Amino acid sequence: MAPSRSYSHGDSRLAATSAAEPALPHPWTPSIKPNSCRADHGPPNSVDSTAPQPKHRGRILHERCIDCDTCRWMAPETFQRISEQSAVYKQPSGAEERMRALQALLSCPTASIHTEKPSAEIRQVQESFPLPIDEQSLPGVRFCGYHSEKSFGATSYLVIHPNGNILVDSPRYDKGLARRIRMLGGARYMFLTHKDDVGDHHLWHDEFGLERIIHSADVEAFTADAEMQLHGEGPWSLGVDFDLIHTPGHTKGSVCLLYKPLKVLFTGDHLAASEDMELTMFEQYSKDSGLQLGSIWKLMNSDFLWILPGHGRRVEFRDKEERGAALKAFISAKEIEHGHSARA
Known part of the structure; x- marks a missing residue:
């Protein structure tokens, strides 16, 4: 991985x-x-x-x-x-x-x-850096490296796109990394999956003049000047290629970014693989694990084969059947553990 x-x-x-x-x-x-x-x-x-x-x-x-x-x-x-x-x-x-x-x-x-x-x-x-993740399956999707302690070591990504590049969550600010991102076209947007992984967003905004996107439920003093604040339950779109899916639970304003042409879902801290490569939702850090599990159920209707998380390991499914089976098995096990259904 x-x-x-x-x-x-x-x-x-x-x-x-x-x-x-x-x-x-x-x-x-x-x-x-x-x-x-x-x-x-x-x-x-x-x-x-x-x-x-x-x-x-x-x-x-x-x-x-x-x-x-x-x-x-x-x-x-x-x-x-x-x-x-x-x-x-x-x-x-x-x-x-x-x-x-x-x-x-x-x-x-x-x-x-x-x-x-x-x-x-x-x-x-x-x-x-930024490193290509899988040039065949995910052309133009890169791993930024330079993790920030301000984001508890979260992973950030760069999506190279003809309508403007997107930084997904904030890497640690570094002038060399900024220069290399600029060589790749800079960044038009910074999509912040949730309030924990905003890192050096102000410095990246100053570097590229990018627009920061975050759900209003996760806006705090440090992100109050974000240019695009999402309200309600969505979903929202960013052009034709990107859907923004409200997935509350880890935080009230957690949002996943679905890059539809490549079938990749950027999940922040909503869903990932653990070190033993089992699906995990990091319940110990969740604000509302029941709500989060319901948000994972909502993803059953989303068409993705990759999970690129902020924390945890990446996941690549062979096909939609494997994805569906893995999500259902994970949700079913958690429903038994929690004693209630997530399938609203």
Whole structure:
């Protein structure tokens, strides 16, 4: 499910500075040093190629890590989850693994990964963003990288479209990323799926003069100046190719974006795959899980084969039958768990 890209080699060994080593088995000396993860700690220690190497496989990333899962789905060969935090599992081997690991480094919202020595390939890695997701199935749909801590590490996307490009949720603002997006035609709109993933929307607005779209139920002081505020239950359209579907539950104003020609649904935090590739609605973060489940039922009538979420893993269905069966099974299981029907 992760984009097929790679990490670099030589002296640029991934590193992380750990406050304390967890008691883990399998003595191992990774050249990507990890750190442990709590947002109340200070910034990561500076890179020091003379520092002693970690003695255990699976050392945790820096204290600032928020367990957002970004590095684990971007470079699963290198990063895994240990004790509710991300950890270096093994050093990347080969060009593709090295590129993926460095792309995860740049995308980490809390700068919790670093190389033991400066990487000669970092400029090449920077220039790879925004990344194509699947050039055959999803031409013109790209993953922005540069996740923002302000959005709890949410994924953002760029949709390249002849009537104006769309940023879906806000990546961390970066001048280099802005330059590369401008080379692809800039951005006319920023579609904000819900209030949690608005990130650096003001900076992107200033960069491109784009119009921000958000449901009025999710407008707060930080987004009060959004140019397009949706009201009511919709649905709404953006030109002929995009439908906006109100899917309340995670928040009152959660909205999914359906790119009809490519059958891709941008879901924010409404629906995704978990790390074990089961459908999930992140109930622990939902404002109203019953309402959210009903919103998922509403998607049964939408024609999509891809789910591109803000948090969680991407999903690609083989066909509408597989999609329908997966959604029905998920909803049925949740109805039993919740003790009431979602099928209004």
